[in-house]
Amino acid sequence: MSLxxxxxxxxxxxxxxxxxxxxxxxGDSLLELACLDALFPPGKLLRPVxxxxxxxxxxxxxxxxxxxxxxxxxxxxxxxxHDDIVDQDPVRRGRASTAEQYGLSEALVAGDGLSMAGIAAxxxxxxAEHVLHAARITVEALRHMCQGLMxxxxxxxxxxxxxxxxxxxxxxxxxxxxxxxxxAGAILAGATPQQHQALRQYGEQLGMAFQIRDDLLPYIAxxxxxxxxxxxxxxxxxxxxxxxxxxEAADEAxxxxxxxxxxxxxxxxTAHRDILAVLTRTGALAKAARMxxxxxxxxxxxxxxxxxxxxxAELATAAADRQR
Amino acid sequence: MSLxxxxxxxxxxxxxxxxxxxxxxxGDSLLELACLDALFPPGKLLRPVxxxxxxxxxxxxxxxxxxxxxxxxxxxxxxxxHDDIVDQDPVRRGRASTAEQYGLSEALVAGDGLSMAGIAAxxxxxxAEHVLHAARITVEALRHMCQGLMxxxxxxxxxxxxxxxxxxxxxxxxxxxxxxxxxAGAILAGATPQQHQALRQYGEQLGMAFQIRDDLLPYIAxxxxxxxxxxxxxxxxxxxxxxxxxxEAADEAxxxxxxxxxxxxxxxxTAHRDILAVLTRTGALAKAARMxxxxxxxxxxxxxxxxxxxxxAELATAAADRQR
Numbered sequence: 001m002s003l004x005x006x007x008x009x010x011x012x013x014x015x016x017x018x019x020x021x022x023x024x025x026x027g028d029s030l031l032e033l034a035c036l037d038a039l040f041p042p043g044k045l046l047r048p049v050x051x052x053x054x055x056x057x058x059x060x061x062x063x064x065x066x067x068x069x070x071x072x073x074x075x076x077x078x079x080x081x082h083d084d085i086v087d088q089d090p091v092r093r094g095r096a097s098t099a100e101q102y103g104l105s106e107a108l109v110a111g112d113g114l115s116m117a118g119i120a121a122x123x124x125x126x127x128a129e130h131v132l133h134a135a136r137i138t139v140e141a142l143r144h145m146c147q148g149l150m151x152x153x154x155x156x157x158x159x160x161x162x163x164x165x166x167x168x169x170x171x172x173x174x175x176x177x178x179x180x181x182x183x184a185g186a187i188l189a190g191a192t193p194q195q196h197q198a199l200r201q202y203g204e205q206l207g208m209a210f211q212i213r214d215d216l217l218p219y220i221a222x223x224x225x226x227x228x229x230x231x232x233x234x235x236x237x238x239x240x241x242x243x244x245x246x247x248e249a250a251d252e253a254x255x256x257x258x259x260x261x262x263x264x265x266x267x268x269x270t271a272h273r274d275i276l277a278v279l280t281r282t283g284a285l286a287k288a289a290r291m292x293x294x295x296x297x298x299x300x301x302x303x304x305x306x307x308x309x310x311x312x313a314e315l316a317t318a319a320a321d322r323q324r
Numbered sequence: 325m326s327l328x329x330x331x332x333x334x335x336x337x338x339x340x341x342x343x344x345x346x347x348x349x350x351g352d353s354l355l356e357l358a359c360l361d362a363l364f365p366p367g368k369l370l371r372p373v374x375x376x377x378x379x380x381x382x383x384x385x386x387x388x389x390x391x392x393x394x395x396x397x398x399x400x401x402x403x404x405x406h407d408d409i410v411d412q413d414p415v416r417r418g419r420a421s422t423a424e425q426y427g428l429s430e431a432l433v434a435g436d437g438l439s440m441a442g443i444a445a446x447x448x449x450x451x452a453e454h455v456l457h458a459a460r461i462t463v464e465a466l467r468h469m470c471q472g473l474m475x476x477x478x479x480x481x482x483x484x485x486x487x488x489x490x491x492x493x494x495x496x497x498x499x500x501x502x503x504x505x506x507x508a509g510a511i512l513a514g515a516t517p518q519q520h521q522a523l524r525q526y527g528e529q530l531g532m533a534f535q536i537r538d539d540l541l542p543y544i545a546x547x548x549x550x551x552x553x554x555x556x557x558x559x560x561x562x563x564x565x566x567x568x569x570x571x572e573a574a575d576e577a578x579x580x581x582x583x584x585x586x587x588x589x590x591x592x593x594t595a596h597r598d599i600l601a602v603l604t605r606t607g608a609l610a611k612a613a614r615m616x617x618x619x620x621x622x623x624x625x626x627x628x629x630x631x632x633x634x635x636x637a638e639l640a641t642a643a644a645d646r647q648r
Contacts, residue, residue, distance in 0.1 A: 031474040082436060086429040105410040105477050108432065112406060112439070113470035119443055120463045128452035139444045146437035150355040153429050 012062045016048055019070035023121045024114065030102075034110035035117065038081050038098045039074070046210065048073045050178055050315065051185035054199045057309035060189020064126065068134060068188055071121030072181050075138070078115035079145060081107055086153065089232050126188055134184035137200075141180035148172030157237040159247050159262050166241050170211040171204070178207030198302050202312065205299035210319040212292040215240040219276050219285060221323055231268035234261075234275060241291070243275060246284035254278045289320075296320035336386045340372055343394035347445045348438065354426075358434035359441065362405050362422045363398070370534065372397045374502055374639065375509035378523045381633035384513020388450065392458060392512055395445030396505050399462070402439035403469060405431055410477065413556050450512055458508035461524075465504035472496030481561040483571050483586050490565050494535040495528070502531030522626050526636065529623035534643040536616040539564040543600050543609060545647055555592035558585075558599060565615070567599060570608035578602045613644075620644035 020039055025032035048069035055065040083089070084097035085107055091097060099107035122135045148169045155161040155169075182203030186196035218230040219242060233240050239247075239262065247258050258278055261271045279285050299316035303309060344363055349356035372393035379389040407413070408421035409431055415421060423431035446459045472493045479485040479493075506527030510520035542554040543566060557564050563571075563586065571582050582602055585595045603609050623640035627633060 029471060029474065030478055031471050034474075079436075082432055085432060106474065108406055108409060109470055109474045109477070112403075112435075113467060113474070115436070115439070116463055116466045116470060120460070120467065123456055123460050123463065128456050132447055132452050132456060136444065136447050139440055139447065142440045143437060143444065146433055146440060147353060147355050149433045150353065150358075150430065150437070153433070154354055 012052060012066070013045070015062065015066060016045060016052075016070060016073075017042060019066050019121075020073060023067075023070055023074055023117045030106065031110060031113045034098055034102050034106055035074075035114045037101065038077050038110060038114060041093075042073070043077075043093055045073060046315075046319075047076050047178060047181040050203055050206070050312075051181040053309060053311045053315065054182040054185035054203070055189035057199070057303075057306055057312055058186050058189050058191040058195050059307070060185070060191075065185045065188045067121045067124045068126075068131075068184060069181070071118040071124075072138060072177070072184070074114050074118030074121060075142060076177065078111045078118060079142075079149075081111035081114065083149070085111075086149065087232055087236050087238075130188050130190070134187045137187070138177075138180045138184050141176035144172040144176035145174075148174075148176075152238065155239060157239075157262050157264065159239050159244065159258060161239060161244070163241065163244050163248065166239065166244055167208075170208060170241070174211040174214075175204040175207030178210065179204035182206075195306060198306060202299045202302035202316070205295045205302065206316045206319050209292045209295035209299065209316065210322070212241055212288055212295065213320055213322055216242055216285060216288050216292070217323075218272070219279055231272045234271045235268040237262050237264055242279050242284045242288045245287050246275075246279045246282040249282040249284060249287075250278060254281060292320040336376060336390070337369070339386065339390060340369060340376075340394060340397075341366060343390050343445075344397060347391075347394055347398055347441045354430065355434060355437045358422055358426050358430055359398075359438045361425065362401050362434060362438060365417075366397070367401075367417055369397060370639075370643075371400050371502060371505040374527055374530070374636075375505040377633060377635045377639065378506040378509035378527070379513035381523070381627075381630055381636055382510050382513050382515040382519050383631070384509070384515075389509045389512045391445045391448045392450075392455075392508060393505075395442040395448075396462060396501070396508070398438050398442030398445060399466060400501065402435045402442060403466075403473075405435035405438065407473065409435075410473065411556055411560050411562075454512050454514070458511045461511070462501075462504045462508050465500035468496040468500035469498075472498075472500075476562065479563060481563075481586050481588065483563050483568065483582060485563060485568070487565065487568050487572065490563065490568055491532075494532060494539075494565070498535040498538075499528040499531030502534065503528035506530075519630060522630060526623045526626035526640070529619045529626065530640045530643050533616045533619035533623065533640065534646070536565055536612055536619065537644055537646055540566055540609060540612050540616070541647075542596070543603055555596045558595045559592040561586050561588055566603050566608045566612045569611050570599075570603045570606040573606040573608060573611075574602060578605065616644040 024035040024039060027033045027036050051065050051069040051072055052062050080092060081098045084092055085099045085104055089097055090100040098110055122138060123131060151169050179200045183196045183200035186199045218233060247255060257274065261274060296316045296319055300313050303312055348359040348363060351357045351360050375389050375393040375396055376386050404416060405422045408416055409423045409428055413421055414424040422434055446462060447455060475493050479489065503524045507520045507524035510523045542557060571579060581598065585598055620640045620643055624637050627636055
């Protein structure tokens with residue numbers, strides 16, 4: 001993976017995977033089986049890595065946050081399982097999505113089960129006051145995530161919804177949880193308020209970089225590389241950041257072209273190709289890439305007052321540069 | 325309502341409703357609107373009432389558990405919202421279900437949002453150790469609920485799945501949470517382990533009585549009274565307790581009749597009428613009613629060692645007798 005976790009997480013990655021297994025069970029029931037299938041093989045494990053590295057950055061240990069970090073991953077994957085129902089995405093991480101593999105009802109319940117396994121993990125250990133504080137922050141982020149998902153369904157097909165709206169949705173859908181993962185890890189490790197606030201800001205900026213990059217990937221990477229269908233956003237008429245940047249910068253002809261494509265009815269592959277042409281012509285791809293880099297830079301700036309953590313600095317850089 | 329909460333809850337029912345409002349917001353966004361619509365007008369509020377009455381039974385106050393009780397209701401309603409997606413039920417509490425009213429994707433996200441609002445409420449106040457203990461128990465119950473829902477999807481159309489299987493599913497789907505509501509309320513009020521264990525048992529037996537009765541309602545009550553479609557279980561080929569009891573007791577002709585109906589293809593209204601005839605002939609309705617009464621009796625027996633709580637005793641009786 002491109003997030004360079006190999007250099008940061010070699011020692012605790014297997015621990016993290018065992019911990020995930022511990023929280024979802026051994027596959028004895030259909031519920032456990034579907035949850036295991038959604039979790040394994042794992043993705044980038046970005047959120048748990050952020051949680052562990054944030055704890056370590058303020059002098060904590062992997063042990064102090066391992067269960068919490070695994071819980072955050074369960075909650076993140078639960079949201080992906082439900083997301084793939086909402087977007088009718090048949091592919092996730094290069095494999096059949098849970099809904100595709102088990103059916104819609106089963107995927108819905110699996111997402112709920114994974115989510116509750118995640119909450120159980122969050123609450124499982126450590127000093128009660130710290131655990132509650134970290135859990136409250138994480139649950140608040142998950143509520144923002146739901147707000148973001150709902151707003152996303154509302155702007156389908158709407159190219160006039162504006163760049164700030166889409167940035168707000170990214171903040172709610174992605175950055176809130178990456179921020180919480182960092183802040184929670186720091187709290188569990190006994191950080192000062194100043195430290196865990198700075199790490200939250202770091203995590204949010206990193207999340208923005210990550211998500212801005214994510215919206216770019218369908219236009220710069222191959223299906224096999226991203227592990228999901230490049231045409232999913234287009235098929236769902238979901239206006240993403242690069243599309244809105246292009247719409248802002250486009251001349252009348254290109255704007256009309258985009259509008260026509262986002263009224264639906266065009267075959268997604270054709271639509272995707274036509275959008276890509278407009279994105280390139282208007283410089284929207286380059287502009288979005290610059291926005292991702294700028295967020296990564298802000299993330300790194302948040303680390304200034306903290307003990308040196310090359311891992312966190314590297315993760316921010318990688319988030320803005322990732323190719324998948 | 326038949327759960328006689330009027331006599332027990334007059335003083336705190338409005339508090340409970342305000343508390344629910346506090347956790348889902350004022351309807352400023354589509355997410356909040358859908359959550360409000362799912363929560364209001366409220367149903368029986370059985371679980372929060374159990375939580376409050378359990379706290380009071382061991383000397384606690386409404387204030388100590390109000391937010392937690394509201395959280396449990398949010399989590400319960402979240403499960404109903406998702407349940408109606410799984411069962412494709414267009415009606416809930418006599419109104420359009422969330423999925424019917426807002427669409428499948430929106431209902432899915434609303435259920436997730438309501439669920440996280442519920443967890444936030446669980447974690448919101450009180451001594452950290454008590455809150456964590458109560459929340460862990462509740463989340464464990466919610467995990468059982470997901471197991472129950474998943475197992476339920478697996479036995480569709482299967483009349484040979486056995487009475488114990490269906491009782492296990494009821495335990496997981498319903499009784500685990502009613503038990504947790506009671507135990508959590510007691511823990512938050514500072515109960516002894518013996519007290520909160522007894523209240524958990526009480527709540528589980530009450531939940532069994534409630535759910536056994538729930539499965540009977542389509543055959544003894546009118547649609548307008550139950551607030552949901554009487555033919556939902558039949559339409560989903562869901563073998564319920566009375567049907568399995570009838571299948572056990574039936575002669576060959578009736579057994580074949582049931583088998584044919586549960587292979588699907590019969591119009592639900594006709595199927596419902598034919599099943600009702602078999603249930604009556606085999607005495608299954610009366611047997612299920614006796615099982616509900618027996619669970620209620622066991623629930624009341626669990627109260628023996630506790631300070632006298634006429635409210636809890638009455639709630640158990642009402643659960644087995646309810647007409648809607």
